[in-house]
Amino acid sequence: MTITSHSSGDTATGAAPDNEADILALYRARLSKGRATLAELFGSHMEVESSGSWLTTSDGEKFLNCGGYGVFIMGARHPRVVEAVQRQLNTHPVATRILLEPTVARAAEALASIAPRGLERVHFSLSGAEAVETGLKLARAAGRRRIVSMRGGYHGKTMGALSATAKAVYQDPFRPLLADVVHLPYGDPEALRAELSAHPGEDCVIIEPVQGEGGVVLPPQGYLKQVEELVREYEGFLLLDEVQTGMGRLGEWWGADIEDIRPDVLLVGKALGGGVVPVSAAIATDKAFRPFDKDPYVHTGTFSGQPLLMAGVQAAIQVMQEERLVTRARDIGARLLPEITRIARRNLPGLVTEVRGRGLLIGVELAEPGLAGELLIELFNHGVVANHSMNGNSVVRFTPPAVLTEADERFLLDSFDKATRDLVRQAATMPEGGS
Structure with a gap:
């Protein structure tokens, strides 16, 4: 799987002199080799800035943050x-x-x-x-x-x-x-x-x-x-x-x-x-x-x-x-869950097992763990960060913030639509029994 750019953002100004290769080498030498390998699957991008529902990488690309393992209910840096x-x-x-x-x-x-x-x-x-x-x-x-x-x-x-x-x-x-x-x-x-x-x-x-x-x-x-x-x-x-x-x-x-x-x-x-x-x-x-x-x-x-x-x-x-964010979480989730379900059922027949959630905790279960990993990468290719599930590794998990705007919601659904379509194309080229 190849990571692609989803936008043509300008290079971030004032970036530290370290490039992705330098940081990846430090991860391998000083932190976790396994974590470095995982980062390579996502193109070794470095997140360097965040605000509200969005994060920015060192090369200036912006991603809608629907990950963070549930931390960002009010977005980043409120x-x-x-x-x-x-x-x-x-x-x-x-x-x-x-x-x-x-x-x-x-x-x-x-x-x-x-x-x-x-x-x-x-x-x-x-x-x-x-x-x-x-x-x-x-x-x-x-x-x-x-x-x-x-x-x-x-x-x-x-x-x-x-x-x-x-x-x-x-x-x-x-x-x-x-x-x-x-x-x-x-x-x-x-x-x-x-x-x-x-x-x-x-x-x-x-x-x-x-x-x-x-x-x-x-x-x-x-x-x-x-x-x-x-x-x-x-x-x-x-x-x-x-x-x-x-x-x-x-x-x-x-x-x-x-x-x-x-x-x-x-x-x-x-x-x-x-x-x-x-x-x-x-x-x-x-x-x-x-x-x-x-x-x-x-x-x-x-x-x-x-x-x-x-x-x-x-x-x-x-x-x-x-800011009534508990109510916003309930209302946004009530809009997102049926739309994510509809897109998944339409675009992933035979590949999606179930879509389930409550509020702003939403999971998409794929037919096998390898597909979940591929979907995470395709979402990233289309500008969305989501999470895997540690005890349910066939499930892609969305934990978006309760500060999403209507435009953010549309971006998420559009990106999910594109990512699932790309996943189907990728699945069609996969050798049987693996990715």
Whole structure:
């Protein structure tokens, strides 16, 4: 597959002297050889600038960013978030963590104010995986020594989070992982009942309201409520992993809101930093949070709740509220999903299995993983960045921002139309059984 140019943009001015070959060599020498190989599939382009829904490469080409793994719900470099972070950078970016510091208190209050009912206590981290670890530790401190997760679920790659992520290719190099971990079918309440009834009072259940990395897998209607009820019936502990689905991605503030469930701990990340700073959080009930009240040093991190990040959190929440981005995510998704479905069915007969989604989390499942990779490249050729799905590698995933304009929406659909037509032409020339 060859990467082609989709525009004749002028060369970016003020670019660093390094060219793509120099950077690729540094990736191979200092970072990941595998990541360098992946970059070559996309022409070794370097992204050097971003704004709103668009990113710019070193050669001046612009791409509609429908990737980013769910980070950019409000686009890149939203001016309100940048301003707040810049102001904090110029005054007090990093705190001692000994004295009181106002930005973390205000950020916790802002996050609790938009959280599902009963979730009032906050612990901040940097990554989604760290938020998962926080939730697992709270469960363990509450006496729930077993972990129950769902097949296809993705929770991160630190040791506890990896133990809950049911994919051997990520787990096998690092075994032994945590003991007493069970992976059940997603959407099967009876399998969950069997596990919980066999170990009453011992299980921590971690689940996503929609499996993003699993390939945008939606649960059966009523399933999440059944999960909550079963966990309560058998005195378990419920972690709702909304690192990807939270902060409006599904067209609701939280996936928890869809069926009005209340976990013991809700995990949030990605979009929480407004696409400007890396930050995550575990939002817990007062009861679940009690182990952290007993000793302020039992679970800490040097950069947890640092002022620079907390300024980003406060601004991001304000932007989401004042610009009604949750509603925009729902409305834009309601327009995009049927159009993407229509184009896929028309252009990819026999090659597309299903198109599914909620809000601005949309997945296109191809008949085989190789086709998904080819479609990602064809989309790139037509000016759109999308993502693969780590636990559903035959699924191309779109996570566009809620700041798309009507012109952006038309560009996305037109590019998807062209990319799928090109995919059909490519598929016709592929040798049978491979790409």
